[in-house]
Amino acid sequence: MIVGVLPDIAKEFHASLSSLGYIVTLFALVYAISTPIITSLAHHFKRHQLLFVLIMIFLLGNTWTAMSSNYYSLLFSRIVTACTAGTIISIVLIFGNFIAPINKRASLLSWIFAGFSIASVVGVPLGTMISTYFSWHMSFWLISILTVICLLLLIGLVPRNTDLKRKNTTEKSNQFALIADRRILYSVIFVVMVCAAQYTYYTYIRPLITNEMHFSYSWLNWLLLGLGLASIIGNKVGGVIADKGGMKLLPYIYSGMTLTLILLSVFIHFSWLAYVLAFLLSSFISAYGASTQVFFLDVASQDYPQSLDLASSLNSIFANVGISLGSFTAAQVAGVTSITTTGYAGAVYSLIGVICLVVVNKTLKK
Template sequence: MLCVFGVGTSEFVIAGILPGLAGDLGVDIPTAGLLVTAYALGVVIGGPVVTIATGRISRKTLLLALMAVFIAGNILAALSPNFGILMITRVLAALTHSTFVAVGIVLAVGMAAPGKEASAVAKVSLGLNLATVLGVPLGTLIGERYDWRATFWAVAAITLLATILVAAVVSGADAPGGTAGSELKVLGNRQVQLAIAMTVLGSAGFGTVFTYISPLLTDVTGFSVDAVAVLLVLFGVGSALGSLLGGKLADRALMPAITGLLLALTLVLVLIGIAAPFQVVTAVLVFVFGVMSFAIIPGLQTRIFNAAVGAPTLALAVNISAFQLANAAGSWLGGRVVDSSFGLRWTAAAGALVTVLGLALGVIELLRDRRRSSDSEQPSGAAVLNADAAVSQ
């Protein structure tokens, strides 16, 4: 969780230190913003490639190696003499992102008690929530108090501490992952594909709204800029609680939890669009939006882990990369809605329409699971004949 906290902070904090960074390196804000795009592309491309290339390395060794590369990327970022070098260091750090989180989930699930796998996923994923709630504000504060380079030094320090803890306490993780062939074969599993599709649709629905939530809260709901900052912290708290809640629900009943939470997220998005002019109701909905947006993640990751028997790392890494692409797609869709005659308020409706597609897939999978379970409980024709013969004898 602490490693993921460092990784998440490094990804998201760039938005908070962008003005100082741009001024120091002599580039404009839009150019500096390409650092975000480059990191996202590094995550999307690096996840599958790095996972396949490192499949035969023992999981704990790989975890430590990925963290070493990530730490080096942040140290080099702090030392970058120009914008071009900084761009390269950001891509270097991003290449480790998806594989590290995927391997971390695999190890956590392997070390968890039976029936607590989704909660283990939730605890690892909680690092990303804490990165938004604590990491980004603290990293931004450090950058404002000292300079943007100090932020990267701080990220390197916290991830170094986390890496030392991994080396000291993570056990039972010496086995390598699957071969490249077995990892790639898993991507052909229908359950894996549908779980990734549900992640994409849920994430795109989230991104459609969250990208434009600040102007929605100021221009439509009428909150001040300072109030929006507080509401975003409230959202972050909700996201952290949602991860833990989603893990517990998924441990109890995996597909019912996934479909129920996708339904809840869809309803919340609809309600945000309806209640946007009302401040108190909207403030509550922002918190619930945070809870539901992140409560679905542990269950979906666990679904992929369970379906990708024997070789789950690539499937999980692809899912993490898909999350990045889906967020970008949601941002694009929200932008088109904002630029249309509908305006900001309708981004919530657009997000709900996307999320309901993920809900439809979840319902299909839930019904198929129940049908398979019912079929497995019914005795076969041969078993019935043998039972009849035994009775006759």
């Protein structure tokens, strides 16, 4: 939601878009740093109880955001929210992995990752619309209301017995051994690069659509909705990919993404062509989640059972490292040249991600 309302926040706080882009960067960075720390300590608590506490902290942080009246208040509120968000997603993925039959696991995990896309479909345009007609504060008040509803539903629905499977796998000294595995290392670098590639252009998606693609503001919410739908399509395609070939098929997808990022910068001023390219990018960007999540959980289950909680959080941790890197790059590129050239930087990150996938697949063949 923060991406859709950045221009309105900038106007209220009399700040530049590039400086507010650092709020996206900091959120993602804190998210990435705090998630493995909190997740590694999670074995001290029952998962469902920890989930409820973290959601309540998230609620407090988001409500603080809604009430923020200056840059630094907004900044610190986003830090509080970021500290909890990653571990919440990690625990939910564990629940999904625990509930799903093995033949339905990839499909269910792809739906969990589709939550990000559904947030884009509903959250970004809805938040933008609320911000346009009322204020950006109201957008975050809506999130607080939805968080309360979500918490009540989770209290009634989440399983209470997922902790039974980790009674004998709490060797604290070995929890991070998973990261040193070459297969995991190159895979998480891939996740970083893909998300960095996305956020080099997506950080400024609203001004790109209105100022550079030359669409009117009356079209903005519908176009953002379209990009969100593309992400959902990408997530569901990603579930099929996870079942049919997983990591082996991803290099082809992200080679296409690399080319599309270059073409987006070349044709950014050709309204509908540029939008079609952005639509394709939103589909590409969402296709990796189920394959990498199944891969991380399989490696952990087979070779690092003490690291299962950590494995469940790797996607969200390193996605946010990538978001931080991408939004920082976007701010730098926008400051030095313009937001129209951010796609070129994204293509470099995407290409590095493809190389990492090739290395991982060679490792799997050995």
